[in-house]
Amino acid sequence: MEKGIRKYFVIFALPTMIAFTIGFIAPFIYGIFLSFCKFTTVTDWKWVGFENYTKIFFINGNLDTSFIHSIWYTALFTVVSVLIINVVAFAIAMALTKGIKGTNLFRTVFFLPNLIGGIVLSYIWLMIFNAILQRFDMTIVTSQWTAFWGLIAVVCWQQIGYMMIIYIAGIQNIPGELIEAAKIDGANAWQLLRNVTLPMLMPTITICSFLTLTNGFKLFDQNLALTGGNPGKLSQLLALNIYDTMYGTTGWQGVGQAKAVIFFILVALISVTQNKLTTSKEVKG
Amino acid sequence: MKKKLVSAVLVSAMAATMLAGCGDTKAPASTQTGGTTDAQETTSTVEAGTGSVYMLNFKPETDDAWQALAKTYTEQTGVEVNVLTAADGQYKTTLQSELAKSEAPTIYNIGSTADCAEYADYIYDLSGSALYDHLTDKSLALEYDGKVAAIANCYECYGIIYNKTILQNYIDNYEGAVISSVDDINSFDTLKAVAEDINANVDAINEACGTELTEAFASAGLDSGSNWRFSGHLAGIALYYEFKDAGCDLIAGQGTVTGAYLDNFKNVWDLYVSTSAANPATLDSGTYNAEQELGLGEAVFYQNGDWEYSAFTNPDNGYIVEASDLSMMPIYFGVDDEKQGLAVGTENHWAVNAQASQEDIDATLAFLEWVITSDEGRDAITNQMGLTAPFDTFTGDYASKNAFAAMVNTYGAAGKTSVAWSFNATPAVDDWRADFIAPLTEYTERGGSWDDVKTAFVDQWAYYWDLQNAQ
Numbered sequence: 001m002e003k004g005i006r007k008y009f010v011i012f013a014l015p016t017m018i019a020f021t022i023g024f025i026a027p028f029i030y031g032i033f034l035s036f037c038k039f040t041t042v043t044d045w046k047w048v049g050f051e052n053y054t055k056i057f058f059i060n061g062n063l064d065t066s067f068i069h070s071i072w073y074t075a076l077f078t079v080v081s082v083l084i085i086n087v088v089a090f091a092i093a094m095a096l097t098k099g100i101k102g103t104n105l106f107r108t109v110f111f112l113p114n115l116i117g118g119i120v121l122s123y124i125w126l127m128i129f130n131a132i133l134q135r136f137d138m139t140i141v142t143s144q145w146t147a148f149w150g151l152i153a154v155v156c157w158q159q160i161g162y163m164m165i166i167y168i169a170g171i172q173n174i175p176g177e178l179i180e181a182a183k184i185d186g187a188n189a190w191q192l193l194r195n196v197t198l199p200m201l202m203p204t205i206t207i208c209s210f211l212t213l214t215n216g217f218k219l220f221d222q223n224l225a226l227t228g229g230n231p232g233k234l235s236q237l238l239a240l241n242i243y244d245t246m247y248g249t250t251g252w253q254g255v256g257q258a259k260a261v262i263f264f265i266l267v268a269l270i271s272v273t274q275n276k277l278t279t280s281k282e283v284k285g
Numbered sequence: 286m287k288k289k290l291v292s293a294v295l296v297s298a299m300a301a302t303m304l305a306g307c308g309d310t311k312a313p314a315s316t317q318t319g320g321t322t323d324a325q326e327t328t329s330t331v332e333a334g335t336g337s338v339y340m341l342n343f344k345p346e347t348d349d350a351w352q353a354l355a356k357t358y359t360e361q362t363g364v365e366v367n368v369l370t371a372a373d374g375q376y377k378t379t380l381q382s383e384l385a386k387s388e389a390p391t392i393y394n395i396g397s398t399a400d401c402a403e404y405a406d407y408i409y410d411l412s413g414s415a416l417y418d419h420l421t422d423k424s425l426a427l428e429y430d431g432k433v434a435a436i437a438n439c440y441e442c443y444g445i446i447y448n449k450t451i452l453q454n455y456i457d458n459y460e461g462a463v464i465s466s467v468d469d470i471n472s473f474d475t476l477k478a479v480a481e482d483i484n485a486n487v488d489a490i491n492e493a494c495g496t497e498l499t500e501a502f503a504s505a506g507l508d509s510g511s512n513w514r515f516s517g518h519l520a521g522i523a524l525y526y527e528f529k530d531a532g533c534d535l536i537a538g539q540g541t542v543t544g545a546y547l548d549n550f551k552n553v554w555d556l557y558v559s560t561s562a563a564n565p566a567t568l569d570s571g572t573y574n575a576e577q578e579l580g581l582g583e584a585v586f587y588q589n590g591d592w593e594y595s596a597f598t599n600p601d602n603g604y605i606v607e608a609s610d611l612s613m614m615p616i617y618f619g620v621d622d623e624k625q626g627l628a629v630g631t632e633n634h635w636a637v638n639a640q641a642s643q644e645d646i647d648a649t650l651a652f653l654e655w656v657i658t659s660d661e662g663r664d665a666i667t668n669q670m671g672l673t674a675p676f677d678t679f680t681g682d683y684a685s686k687n688a689f690a691a692m693v694n695t696y697g698a699a700g701k702t703s704v705a706w707s708f709n710a711t712p713a714v715d716d717w718r719a720d721f722i723a724p725l726t727e728y729t730e731r732g733g734s735w736d737d738v739k740t741a742f743v744d745q746w747a748y749y750w751d752l753q754n755a756q
Binding site for chain 1: 377
C-alpha cells in the first residue's frame, strides 16, 4: 500500500499542484513583484522600488491615516465578530445537542442564512436596518459605529449557523463514556463543560476561530454592499480599502498592490499565531 | 481493474475541473502576435478582412444592439468583431484586466483627459481617421500629448427634467400659481418660488388639479447610486463658472479651485432638499428612487440627464409620464441665468488601442467608419441605443429622437450657451467625489458646517490634482 501511494503520488498530486501553481502561487509571487512597480495593466509595469509602500502612509508629504484607520477598524471588527460568533454558535450547538424536539428543524433554520450570498444578504439587511433607523432619523451609515454594528449583525447572522454545524459535529464526537464517567464522579454541569466538553472540543475551536478570524479580516462583499465604506471612508475594512485604492485612485494600482502585500503578511502572521495558540491547548489522544 | 478505472476517471475529472478555469474561451481570432507589428508603412491600404476588432463597450444598456451590429458587420465583410460589455460600474476593472491580455480590446472607452494620462501608452492618434473627419464639433474629441486621443461617440445633456403637463395644469387650475406660463421659469429665483409654492401647497394643488403630487423636487439621494448627480453634475456647474472666470480650458480644468460659486451650489442644493418629501436626515439610506417619483407623477422636477429618456418612455417600467410630458430646463445657478443653457458633454469617447497590431487597428478604424456611415450602424445608434451621435452623417431618419437632447438646440436657438462638462476635469474622480459627499451629507443630515463642504471642495481638489500629476 505504502509503495502504491509512493508510486502514484505524482499522478494524484500533480494536477492539483499544477493548478495551484497556475492559479495561486504564480499570481501571488507576481503580485509581490508588482507591488514594487507602477503599472496600469499587469503586463505593463515600471520598477519603482519602495515608492508604493511609502505612498501608503505619506501622500503629498503628509501622513495619511486612512490605511491605518482601516487596519484598526478591521482588527476591532474581527475581534468582536470572532467572539460573538463563536460564543453564540457554541451555545446554540450545546442547546441543539440536548435532544430537544425539533432539533433538525432548528439546525436547518440556523444554517440557512449561510446559503445566501454576501451581497444579496447585505442588501436585504440594508433595507431592514434603514427601515428601522428611519424612525430615529438615522441610516446605517450615519456614523462609523452604526456601520460597524450593522456589519457585525450581518456577519454574525450569516456565520453563526455555519460554525454551529461544526460545533455540533465536535460535540457529538465526544465519547459518551467520558461524560458518563464525569457525572458518576459527581461533576456538575459547569465542571462538565469546563473540564470535559471544552478540552475535548479544542480541535473544533481551533478550526472555528481560524475560520471566523480570517473571514473577519477578509470581509469584502458585506462591507461593499452594506456600507460601501461610508460615511466618508470611515467604515472601509482592509479589503475594501485596498480595492478602493486599486480602482478608485487614478494611477495607484501599485499602491493598492503594496497594501495587499501588507494585508497578506498581517493576516498570515495573526492566523499562524492563533493556530499555534489554540492547537497547543488541544488534548492529544 | 475496476478500481484502477475508477481512480483514472477521478484523476481526470479532478484535473478537468481544476484546469477548466484556465482555458481560453474566446473563439480563436485571426493570428495575432502581441506587440510585434511588422513594418506596415507601405501597405496603408490594408483591405478590411485581415485584422479583427474587439470592442470593450462602456454602456451596459446598449449591449444587445452592439452584439447585433457586430454580427451584421461580420456577415457583410467577414471581419470578426467581438463586443464585450463591462458590468455597470466595473468598466475600469474590466478594462485593466482585458488590456493585459494578448488579445486586448482594440476599441475602448475613455472618459476624460485624466483617463488619457492613465492609458497614455495605449492611445492611438485618430487625427487622420474618417471618424474624426465626420465629427461635427471637434471639441468633442479629447486631445492629449499632441494626439487626437479619443473621439466622442455620443453627447449627452443634463439639467432639470420637469413634467410640463403637470406644470401647465398647475398654472391653469391652481389659483395661487406664482407663474402664468412655463416659460416664466427662466432664473433660479422663479424656479425657487415655483418649487416652494408647489411643495408647500401640495394638497391644495392635488385637489385643484387632480394630480397626485407629493413634492416639488424628486428626492436628492446621497447614496452612491444617486450622489454623483450632485458631486459630479451639480458641482460641474460651479466648476464651469469658475473655469470660465479663470480663462482655462473648460474641460481640462486647472490644479486649484476656489469654490467661488459654492454659495450658488448651496442655494440650489438647499432648494432640492427643502422642496422634496424625502426626510433630509435619511437621504443616504438608498431607499429613495427619484426616477420613479417623477415617473409616477409624484414630483415635478428632477435633476438628471437625457439618458433618463429611455427609462421614462420604456413601457416595461410602468411609469405614467409620457414622452409628451417631459422636458428639460437648465440648472439655473443664479449666476448668468439669462445665458445659461443645458450642460452638454460626454464621458463616452472611443479610443483605439495603439498596442494592437496594425491589421487590427486598420480593421477597427474601418469598422468604426462603417458604424457611423452605414444604415445599419446609424439605425442602431439612434433608434436602438437612443444615443445622440456627434457626426455629420446622422441626419434625417437618423437624427436623435430624444426629447431632452432636442432641447439643446431649442436653448441654443434662444441664444443660450451650453455649459461644458467641467467635472470631467476632476482629479482622482472617485476619491474627490467621496471626499466631497461626506461633508455634504454631514451638512444635510446632521447640521454639519457648510465650511467643511467648501474645504473639501477646494483642498481635496488641489490634493488629488497634485497626487495625480506627481510622477
